[in-house]
Amino acid sequence: MTLPRLRLKPREDRRLRQGHLWVFSNEVDSGATPLKQFQPGEVVVIEDAGGRAVGVGYVNPNTLICARLLSRDPDETIDRDFWQRRLEQALEWRRRRFPTPHYRLVHGEGDWLPGLVVDRFGDVCVVQLNTAGVERHRSDILAALDRLLAPRTIVLRNDSPARALEGLASEVETLGAPVDTVTVEENGLRFLVDPVGGQKTGWFFDHRDNRARAAALADGARVLDLFCYTGAWAVQAAAAGARAVVAVDSAAPALALARENARLNGVADRIAWIQGDVFDRLKELKRERRRFDLVIADPPAFVKRRRDLAKGIEGYRRLNKLALARTDAGGVLVSCSCSHHLEADRLRQLVVGAAAGVGRTGALFARGGQAPDHPVHPAIPETDYLKAQFYRILPWP
Numbered sequence: 001m002t003l004p005r006l007r008l009k010p011r012e013d014r015r016l017r018q019g020h021l022w023v024f025s026n027e028v029d030s031g032a033t034p035l036k037q038f039q040p041g042e043v044v045v046i047e048d049a050g051g052r053a054v055g056v057g058y059v060n061p062n063t064l065i066c067a068r069l070l071s072r073d074p075d076e077t078i079d080r081d082f083w084q085r086r087l088e089q090a091l092e093w094r095r096r097r098f099p100t101p102h103y104r105l106v107h108g109e110g111d112w113l114p115g116l117v118v119d120r121f122g123d124v125c126v127v128q129l130n131t132a133g134v135e136r137h138r139s140d141i142l143a144a145l146d147r148l149l150a151p152r153t154i155v156l157r158n159d160s161p162a163r164a165l166e167g168l169a170s171e172v173e174t175l176g177a178p179v180d181t182v183t184v185e186e187n188g189l190r191f192l193v194d195p196v197g198g199q200k201t202g203w204f205f206d207h208r209d210n211r212a213r214a215a216a217l218a219d220g221a222r223v224l225d226l227f228c229y230t231g232a233w234a235v236q237a238a239a240a241g242a243r244a245v246v247a248v249d250s251a252a253p254a255l256a257l258a259r260e261n262a263r264l265n266g267v268a269d270r271i272a273w274i275q276g277d278v279f280d281r282l283k284e285l286k287r288e289r290r291r292f293d294l295v296i297a298d299p300p301a302f303v304k305r306r307r308d309l310a311k312g313i314e315g316y317r318r319l320n321k322l323a324l325a326r327t328d329a330g331g332v333l334v335s336c337s338c339s340h341h342l343e344a345d346r347l348r349q350l351v352v353g354a355a356a357g358v359g360r361t362g363a364l365f366a367r368g369g370q371a372p373d374h375p376v377h378p379a380i381p382e383t384d385y386l387k388a389q390f391y392r393i394l395p396w397p
Contacts, residue, residue, distance in 0.1 A: 005051075006044040006059055006067055007032040013048035016055070016069060019379030021114050023057070023067035035061035040167060041136030043070075043078050058133030062167050068114040068133060083137065084144035086113050091148060094120075094373055100185045103373040104205045109383050110375035116141065119201040121182040121193060123152040126201040130162040142175070153177045155195045161304075172196060181257070187212045189239055191232060191261045197253065199229065207232070207298065207336070210368035210388040214296055214334050215240035217390075221293035224248075224285075224326055226278050226319070231258030231271070233296050238267035245271040246292070248281045282322040291328040296336075298388075303339035312339060313350065321354035324362075327393045333362065340385040347387050355393070362391035 012027035023046060028035055038044065040060045046067060047053050053074035059067045070078060090111045094103045105125070106118040115131030125145060129135045135158075142154060153176040163170055174196065181192045184203055195202040211233050219241035225234040228247035235258070238245050245267075249255055255273050262268040274281055278299070297319055303312030320335055327333050335351050348364060355362045368388035370376065376384040 003043055003045045003056065004038065005033060006038070006046050006057075007051070008046065008048055008054075010049040013046075013054050015379075016046070019377075021057075021069040021109055021112070021377070021380065022065045023069075025061075025064055025066040028066060035059070035066060037061075040132035041134075043133075045074050058131070058136070060132045060166055063132075063165060068131065070112075070114070070133075078137065080140040080144055083113075083141050084147060086111065087118075087144050087148050090118075093375075097372050102184045102186065102205075104371075105373070107374045107383075109377040109380050112377075117201070118145065119195075119203065119205065120149070120151075121184050121195065121203070123149075124155065124179055124182045124195060125149065125151045125153070126155045126157055126195045128157050128160055128201065129168075130160050130166070132166045132168060135163075135166075135168055151176065153179050155179065155201075157195070157201055160200070186232070187215065187236055189236060189265050191230065191235070192257055192264065193230070194253070194257060198257075199254075204229070204232070206338075206370045206374045206386050207368075207388065208371040208373075210334070210336070211236050213366060213368060213388075213390065214294065217294055217332055218242040221331075222246075222291075222328075224292040224295045224323075226282070226295070226297045226323060227299045228258060228273075229254050231261045231273075233298065234258065234271055235261050235265050235267060237294065237296075238262070238270045239265055242270060242294070246274060246285075246290075247271055248274045248276065248278050250275065250277055279318065279322065282326065285326055286322070290326065291331075292326055293328055293331040294334070295323050295327045295331065296334045297323045298334070298336040301339045302337075303341040306341050309341050312342065313346070316342065316347065317350050317354055320351050321357050324351075324355050324360050324393060325358040327360070329393065329395050331393050333391045333393055335387075335389045335391065337387045338385055340382050342387075344387045344389070347389060351389065351391060355391075356396065359396045360393050361396050362393050364389055364391055366390035 007029040055072040057069040105120045115134040117128040119126045156173040193202040215236040218237035223245040225247040234247040302315040370386045
């Protein structure tokens, strides 16, 4: 089958030839190949200004990122076998690195499958089809996944904000056996996860290694876990020997699951779960003059778009200042950000400034990022989003 061709302007192929996978709408030669002639998700050959093929991808004429490269072979057929080969490659990487089948199986561009996310919880898979291109190949992707893993259940969490940008409906659908909660194993512990109603896919595998590092610091410590969600940080800290843990989140359903996770791992007696706004609760802890040896601040993304950067920076500054004020001398602050637009060095500067504002100084002794099942595409900075910075906190000298 002869595919339609999407032509780029002169020199706009350079980034693709250096490894990138995205084409922006202003890079297209709209005179030669008007974007409006394509259907959302249609497979095309992407070519340079001279008509030489760069590779095969899919197009969406209605989005800023108007095309994403799937293969550098212009003769590649994007069919069920293609998706299965890519899924097999992703699976092989995870199987060699994780002792149990609990991981992110596909991480979009990091696995050369732009727009697709798959999290695996044993025999349950949670799938996000975030672009028109992968939505158009939904049946082939699901069939390939079924052929590869034969999951008992596939939960389609097609409710991400990215789908709205692609002109796609927001929906959640369960295929196969109904599920309420599933179990994930992480760092030797077990956790209950809500794959249907939880945040995103229900669990954040990306912080796996950072949680293990924090737990290694928790023996005998008083721990404060901010934005605790379903208790991954708190429970692991308690299981590692924390003297007492206070965990705060605003979502009642998440805290209900967190309590179950504490009971499941035998640490319920050492964790106090507090529902409420984290900033308000930090002010209450200040009035109570409570301090902690290990403080973990893992908020949701305060900067989702570049235009939100100034407001988001203020949010991170406030959070870290309040968290630092609750960190005892000689204690540790773990400051996290999942906002791509907040660079690691900017987060460090925020922590340094916040520390000075409360009469503290911090020594950065460890840095963490995404676990190996969230690979960063080296040519796409946007895929390198997670920061976890570990500071030893001391009084201002």
